[in-house]
Amino acid sequence: MVAHVATVAFLGLEARAVDVQVQISNGLPKFLVVGLPDKAVAESRERVHAALGLGLPPKRITVNLSPADLPKEGSHYDLPIALGLLASLGAIDAEMLAGYVAVGELGLDGRIAPSPGVLLAALNASARGLGLICPEAQGSEAAWAGDVELLAAPDLIALLNHFRGQSVLAPPPPGRAVAPAAGPDLRQVKGQESAKRALEIAAAGGHNLLMTGPPGAGKSLLAACLPGILPELTPGEALEVTMIASVAGTLSDGELVRTRPFRAPHQSASMVALVGGGLRVRPGEVSLAHLGVLFLDELPEFQRQTLDSLRQPLETGTISVARANAHVTFPARVQLIAAMNPCRCGHLGDPALACSRAPRCAADYQARVSGPLLDRIDLHVDVDAVAAADLVLPPPAEGSAEVAARVAAARAVQVARYDGEGARSNAEADGDLLERVATPDEPGRRLLAQAAEAMRLSARGFHRVLRVARTIADLAGSEAVHRVHVAEALSYRRQAPRN
Incomplete structure (x- = not known):
């Protein structure tokens, strides 16, 4: 007898159907997992063996992950393998499992631990007309998929008792939306009227912005104020952002993300960290900032090759990671906000503070950012040092709320203009x-x-x-x-x- 349990494989934001086939046959005792498993999947046999808490028969156990030519990565195959094994042993009715997709990592004590991508698995199950078996801690996350039957179990015992009718698992509570976090307000910025104007234009049209100025001029503060003047995510956009967070494993308590992402990676970030990839392909900062802001402070301090890897996603809104056995595409529709000093010392044009290599040091420093990347930045603005006279003035009368109202009005015009055109803002x-x-x-x-x-x-x-x-x-x-x-x-x- 071959037991079948449905699960999924993740390729970017796509969940592909996988059939977990478990067979117990005569032969030398052995537990094999085949079908292009990675190290985490291959090790699942040890976790499953310990989690079941019973002696397996001295026979040949074969687990096939079909289709066999699709790479399988991650620990979420533990639960479907365990359920398939239980069905083969007759401990659970295989017919009951036919209506579910199962995902989850198993602990050695039988607890079902969270694993990335549960929301995508729930959407896949809903599209196939199936229910979902998932970890209890991620039931609220899966609930965002809509009308799908959910079995969110804390451990294998609770799941077995549910199928046997001894105790029924309660439906998971619905997830909640994250309230927008309060950030810096434009009232905190003294002076810098031209930079504020450029920031408003960038927010209104979704444009990329580069601010150049000496240290302490307020570039980082201006960038941190940007999320406060951007419009909230629409329900559809919120689901997109939440799906990326689910795949990355950064979603907590099943919360729907309603705040536009703001990612500010350090200058030491590698190319893989910025654009995604790795042995197990994961979204990078440019995808984690999808529909939000990617802030690169001290732009020339990033490796030039790393910066140039952003040229394609800034143009197309997607990032494609090619590997020998897979081709994965992540969304990357970001608003790039960058800041840099005019030179290495940062005080070009100030005779009292500039270094002895000025102005040649400025040309060398700025040349670390390639022309093609700079050409993809819509707004370039110089941010001058704040005068002492401006610092002692009271806060400006206009803050983020007033600017956000103008930005929202401009975005509303664009939404109506581009309805059905495949664009969301002027930048697209x-x-x-x-x-x-x-x-x-x-x-x-x-x-x-x-x-x-x-x-x-x-x-x-x-x-x-x-x-x-x-x-x-x-x-x-x-x-x-x-x-x-x-x-x-x-x-x-x-x-x-x-x-």
């Missing part, structure tokens, strides 16, 4: 769609043509100016893009260096 508009919604009037078109030649804009830079101009017009409540909007957009554009 491209091709014919961009020309249709962002082509300026005749004076604006003449100015843009002159500036494109004088500033030596690339085709990408030209289109990014159009996107920023469209956002500025949205903030102003203008249906058309005028010359004044184009002029402000051009003021934030980095000019290509001359040979």
Whole structure:
């Protein structure tokens, strides 16, 4: 007899169906797991053996994970293997298991421990018309999948008692949404009006932003204020972000993420940490920041190769990790906010503090960031040191709440404009769609043509100016893009260096 238990394999944000087949046959005593298992899956036989708490028959036990050519990674195969083994031994009715997908890691004492990706498994089970057997601690997380029967068990004994009708498992409580966390307010920023304006434009259109200025000018504080002026995630976006957190194993207590992610990796982060990958492919910072903010402080201090790995996801909104046995794609629609000093000492232009190598040190330092990456940044703004006269002033009257209201109004216009067009904000508009919604009037078109030649804009830079101009017009409540909007957009554009 071959017992079958359904489970899933995770490839990025895709859960693929896997059939766990367990057979006990005559032969030399042996416990084999086949079907391209990784180390964690191969070790499951030891965990399963100890968790069952009974002596296995002195026979040949074969576990096949089908399809055999699909790589199997993770400890969530423990539970389906154990259930298949129990069904083969007659300890549980195999027919009862036919209506469920099972995921979960087993402890040596039989407890069912949490494992990454339960929300994806629940969505897969729902799509297949099946129920889900999962760890008790992740029942609330699985409940976000909607109308799916859930058996959230603390251990194998409770699960067996449920199937035998001795004690019924209660449905897990519904998950709760995380309340947006309070962060820094723009009222804490003294002066820096031009930087605040650039931050508002970036938030309104989802544009990338680079702030350059001396140490202590407030660049990091401005970046930390950005989540406070961004609109909340829509229900669909919240589910996307929660799915990524589920796969990464960072979701706690089954909470639905309603706050836009804000990720700020250290400069020592490797390429794998930033874009994802590894022996067991996992999402990197650029995917964990999906639909949120990726903040890179001290931009030139990152390895150049690591920074250049962001060029493709910034352009396409996805990151593809290719391996010999798998090709995994993660979403990576992020808003890049970067900050850097003008030079290594940070005091270029200040004769009293600048080092002896100025201004040559500035050219060497800034050259550590490649031109193609800088070309993908829509807004470049200089953040000057705050004057003592500004520091002693009372907090400004306008804070994050007022700016957030304008940003929300501009985003609402964009949602209506791009309904059914495949874009969510101006930063995502491209091709014919961009020309249709962002082509300026005749004076604006003449100015843009002159500036494109004088500033030596690339085709990408030209289109990014159009996107920023469209956002500025949205903030102003203008249906058309005028010359004044184009002029402000051009003021934030980095000019290509001359040979």
